[in-house]
Structures are given as C-alpha cells and as structure tokens.
Amino acid sequence: MKKILKTWIAGAALLGMSGTASWAAEANLILNWTPGADHAPIYYAIEQGWYADAGLDLTANSGKGSGLAAQTVGTGASEFGIAELGTAFVAKSKGADLTAIMVLYANSPLTLYWKKSSGMKEPKDFAGHTLGNPPGDAARVLWPAFEKAVGLEPGSVSFVNLAPPAKNPSLAADRVDIISEFYNGHDAKVAAFGDDLAHLRWSEYGINPYGNSFIVNTTYMKENPEAVATFVSVTQRAYSACVEDPKPCVEALMTAASGLDEKAMYDQWTRVKDLMADKTTTTEGLGFFDGERIQNTYDLIETYFGMEKPFDPAESYTNEYLDGSLKMTAQ
Structure with a gap:
C-alpha cells in the first residue's frame, strides 16, 4: 500500500497538479543550521509551490546544530528535520523517536585544513602539531578512528578549543596548525589562504559515515504516510532539479534568507553536489x-x-518513499 501511495504522489508532484491530494497537512522542517546552499532546493520547492500543490504546507525553520534537530524531531516538536546521521543515531539511542528517510550528504563532509608553508604534506606529518576545533566537534570525537586509519600514534596531536568563527583566523595567525571543517565550506578556505591551502577529506582514508540526512518523527510517519510520501517525493524532485540547474534554487535561497553571499552559495552548492554523489545515489x-x-x-x-x-540500525532508516528513477549525477 505504501509503495502504491508513494508512486501516486510522486507522479502528481511531477505533473505539477494542484489540488490532486484528497488530504492536506501542515508540517515543520527544522534545518541542521541556518539556511545555506545545501538547503536551497527546499526553499526553491516552497517558492514554486511544489509542497503546497501536493497537499503539504511546509515551513522550514533555522536550526542550531544536528543535536537540536534530532531532539526536536525525536520529541515530535517538528515533523521533519535535517541532522547528521551519527548525531541522529546517538539521539535515537537516548529515546528519540526518529527515522532517516533521505540522505543529503552521502559522503562524509569531515575535512582537515592546514597551510602548505607549515611543511606538513601528509597525515603522518601532523604528529607534534595542534588541531583547533570545538570540544564536541565530530572530528575531535572521531579522531582516534582517523589516527588508526592514517597510522598516527594516539595522542600525537594536541587539541586547541576554538569556536567555529575562530578557526580561519587562528590558522591564519599560526595559533593552531590544523583545523577541521565541513567540505561544503571549502571555497571559503581557498579564498582565505589561496595557494598556501592544503587539505584532506576523511572519506579519502576510508572514514566515510553518512552525513546530513532528512529525518522524520517515526510516530508521525506511521500516522501520516501521505504527508511523509509527499515530503520525500517533492524534496527528492527539488534536489534533482537543483543539480541540473542551481540558478533558480540559489535565487530562491537568497530571497528567503538574508545576509548570504550569492557567490559563496554557488560555490557551496558545487561542493554539496560532490557530497551528494556516491555509488548508491548515482545507481539506486x-x-x-x-x-x-x-x-x-x-x-x-x-x-x-x-x-x-x-x-538495530536496519530499522533506523527507510528508502521506501524514494523514487529510483531520479538518479544523482556523478561528480
């Protein structure tokens, strides 16, 4: 029944049919952070009326991290959300009632940055240097896995507590030797450091957990399958459309959110597309x-x-609502 329902709603959305749904619902989506390029397709679909035409009155709300998003969805305070999947799993283990319904970052965004002028060329050169990031940063918590993957001895790097806005200035001023960051902000680092910038992505060394993903309150999903099917169908369609042509999507984002730099959003979207593409998203x-x-x-x-x-992680996600005919383009 769910499969039939998903197919019907996907077809209605693709045709742009207004008033086709025999139901209507209001729902909230809490973002993992403030609006950015990775959220542009959502604002584009809202602007175009795709959710509303399919029967779902969707409101996108700014977030303050994956932990808050997972907690908010897990308690049912927001029906949908975006959260880093590992953070969502931790929340689920603490009782959060949530299910992952669509991956956004199929590749881990975890990236390390340093200056070539430091003399470091590869991970083994990190020994004896400092790495700046917040205490609860995923890169810091997962650092033992990185050490193991690249052959660094435990404790060979010293951590320095840095708030996110202080990362670039601290690296520029040599107060730290390395910083951790998400890859979708790569171009801002290039602009800041030019040819002196060096980086590596954790995924290149086999550490590639799923990143930001769309989640739904599980009880809501069971009680409102039409709304969930619509949300996933329209969202998947929107991301597919923005991969093909980012211009109207970035424009919609710029209209919906103030204070954003348009060029930076285009740059970020290029990196987001890279994070979206893996073997599964390009084939399944x-x-x-x-x-x-x-x-x-x-x-x-x-x-x-x-x-x-x-x-059981097999019960923490579903591909049931996704349309296999919409493939991600290999990057």
Missing part, C-alpha cells in the same frame, strides 16, 4: 541509503560516541 537513486554503510556508520558512532540503548 538520489537520496538512497545503503544498508551496509548504515551499519558501518552505526558501528563507528557506537565505538566512539557510545549508544545509551543500542538498536
């Missing part, structure tokens, strides 16, 4: 999860973050 369908990688993500998070109450 845009936004699809791979069961083995779900398990690997769970195992990594359980090892380094801990799970208060372990659960």
Whole structure:
C-alpha cells in the first residue's frame, strides 16, 4: 500500500497538479543550521509551490546544530528535520523517536585544513602539531578512528578549543596548525589562504559515515504516510532539479534568507553536489541509503560516541518513499 501511495504522489508532484491530494497537512522542517546552499532546493520547492500543490504546507525553520534537530524531531516538536546521521543515531539511542528517510550528504563532509608553508604534506606529518576545533566537534570525537586509519600514534596531536568563527583566523595567525571543517565550506578556505591551502577529506582514508540526512518523527510517519510520501517525493524532485540547474534554487535561497553571499552559495552548492554523489545515489537513486554503510556508520558512532540503548540500525532508516528513477549525477 505504501509503495502504491508513494508512486501516486510522486507522479502528481511531477505533473505539477494542484489540488490532486484528497488530504492536506501542515508540517515543520527544522534545518541542521541556518539556511545555506545545501538547503536551497527546499526553499526553491516552497517558492514554486511544489509542497503546497501536493497537499503539504511546509515551513522550514533555522536550526542550531544536528543535536537540536534530532531532539526536536525525536520529541515530535517538528515533523521533519535535517541532522547528521551519527548525531541522529546517538539521539535515537537516548529515546528519540526518529527515522532517516533521505540522505543529503552521502559522503562524509569531515575535512582537515592546514597551510602548505607549515611543511606538513601528509597525515603522518601532523604528529607534534595542534588541531583547533570545538570540544564536541565530530572530528575531535572521531579522531582516534582517523589516527588508526592514517597510522598516527594516539595522542600525537594536541587539541586547541576554538569556536567555529575562530578557526580561519587562528590558522591564519599560526595559533593552531590544523583545523577541521565541513567540505561544503571549502571555497571559503581557498579564498582565505589561496595557494598556501592544503587539505584532506576523511572519506579519502576510508572514514566515510553518512552525513546530513532528512529525518522524520517515526510516530508521525506511521500516522501520516501521505504527508511523509509527499515530503520525500517533492524534496527528492527539488534536489534533482537543483543539480541540473542551481540558478533558480540559489535565487530562491537568497530571497528567503538574508545576509548570504550569492557567490559563496554557488560555490557551496558545487561542493554539496560532490557530497551528494556516491555509488548508491548515482545507481539506486538520489537520496538512497545503503544498508551496509548504515551499519558501518552505526558501528563507528557506537565505538566512539557510545549508544545509551543500542538498536538495530536496519530499522533506523527507510528508502521506501524514494523514487529510483531520479538518479544523482556523478561528480
């Protein structure tokens, strides 16, 4: 029944049919952070009336991190959300009632940056240097996994507590030697450091947990399958459209959110597309999860973050609402 429902709603959305749904619902989506390029397709679909035409009155709300988004969805205070999947798993182990319904960052955005002028060329050169990031930063918590992957001895890097806005200035002033950041902000680093910038992505060394993903309150999903099917169908369609042509999507984002730099949003979107593309999303369908990688993500998070109450990761996600005919373009 769910499969039939999903197919019907996807078809209605693709045709742009208004008033086709025999139901209507209001729902909230809490973002993982303030609006950015990775959210542009959502604002584009809202502006175009795609959600409303399919029966869903969707409101997108700014967030303050994946932890808050996971908690808000997990309690039912927001029906939908975007959260880093590992953070969502930790919240789920603490009782959050949530299910992942579409992956956004199929590749981990974790990236390390340093200056070539420091003399460091590869991970083994990090020994004896300082790394700046916030105490709860995922890169810091998962650092033992990175050390193991690249062959660094435990404790060979010293951490320096830095608030996110202080990362670039601290690296520029040599107050720290390395900083951790998400790859979608790569071009801002290039602009700041030019040819002196060096970087590596954790995914290049086999540490590739799923990143930001769309989540839904599980009870809401069971009670409102039409609304969830509509949300996923329209959202998947919007991201596919923005991969093809980012211009109207960035314009919609700029209209909806103030204080953004247009060029920076185009640059970020280019990096977001890279994060969206993996073997599964380019073959099975845009936004699809791979069961083995779900398990690997769970195992990594359980090892380094801990799970208060372990659960079966196979029951933490679903591809049921996704349309396999919409493939992500390989980057």
